[in-house]
Amino acid sequence: MSYTLEERGNLHSLNYRQFFKNAEGKHISPFHDIPMYADESQNIFNMVVEVPRWTNAKMEIATKEPLNPVKQDVKKGNVRYVANVFPHKGYIWNYGAIPQTWEDPSHKDEDTGCVGDNDPIDVCEIGTKVCSRGEVIKVKALGILAMIDEGETDWKVIGINVEDPEAKDFNNISDVRRLKPGYLESTVDWFRMYKVPDGKPENEFAFNGEFKDKDFAIKIIKNTHIFWKDLISQKIDAGELNCKNTCVSPSGSPYFCSADEAKAVVAGTSPLEKEETIPSSVDKWFYFQRK
Template sequence: MSFSTEERGNPNTLSYRIYFKSSDGKYISPFHDIPMYADEAQNIFHMVVEVPRWTNAKMEIATKDPLNPIKQDVKKGNLRYVANVFPHKGYIWNYGAIPQTWEDPGHKDNDTGCCGDNDPIDVCEIGNKVCCRGDVIKVKVLGVLAMIDEGETDWKVIAINVDDPNAKDFNNISDVKRLKPGYLEATVDWFRRYKVPDGKPENQFAFNGEFKDKDFATETIKATHVDKWFYYAKN
């Protein structure tokens, strides 16, 4: 299964969009039409890359727009960018979402005590390659962080591209701690402080900011899995 993209408009403008096509050239939704699983038997998931590592533009799947293209988030008429919060430069991983998932704003999570943020579940991909906007990659899930963003549950899945040359060495969150020392601490620090330059308070976390393991993360993803008909019925 392969996918291609079509860019419209210029980057860093309100009109910029990235649309997705299937292998036969038909327009598809990255939210609804790309399968959640790349290999269900191996618990390998698809990830739609919204924000390449080290960049600052806050790009996201437009869940309310026809065909759900990727576009830059807007607030009060202005394009949104994340600040460089020392010592970090932009996003510190390839950042994106798992298709056919949705954090239900009408459901209170038993673990966090908060409802979902009305978006697909987020992924931080920690491999070596800097991906491109709109890439659809296959990832191995390693763990998850439970961020609480303005009172909403906002899970952050930690994963690695299965095509990364070191992917075989990463099989759980403990491997990230061992092989990339400081990376998980930097991840918590980034999510805690990235909105502070915009005048927002620091974000909070469930589980005292501790990462949950691969099995917990996989079950969390499965719990957010929805088909298009369920989503449209709820919205």
């Protein structure tokens, strides 16, 4: 399945939105309408790229907006950028999420003892290519890290684009440790420190910051898919989440969004205009002595 993008508003501003269309030109939700599996028999998953490697703008699927476009996160009324914490520049992987997954905030994980973070499950894609924002790629899971963010479980899948020239060499988390020594340690370091410049404490991790392997990662992904199924079938209260979709829910469901309704959602946003200049402060770097 191929997807196209429709950008609206001004990039790096509060009104920027990136909407998705399927191969038929129908507006869709990247949260609900893109299948989780690219190839279920091989456990190959679709990944929506939110943040390309080396960039700082914290883009994310807008889970609380109709059609769930990609937008820039907001903090204190301003668009949000992640800081450069030595020795890193922006995100050190292509960062995104697996569609049709959801970390249920009412479910306490038996391994971490913490509830889910109310978002699709995150992926750090470690291939050689710098992907594009909104790109939908096919990834295989190699392992997973259990970050604890303000008392919530925030799983980080480590994956690689199956079309990457290095993909054949990476089949489990041990391959990352062997072929890219230091990368997993840098990943833990990045997630531990990235909020510190904002005045927040270091993040913590379950399993003493150790990565679990491929099988464990696939189990967690499948569990979050079950939670999503309960969400989209209205077995669980969606709260502030917007579950409108054009492909999954049957006509007559409160979550069903017709083509005309979808077009109206997009038309109700600002037209695409010149992107805003990224503030020079985004290039500032921070050094912290590790505890």
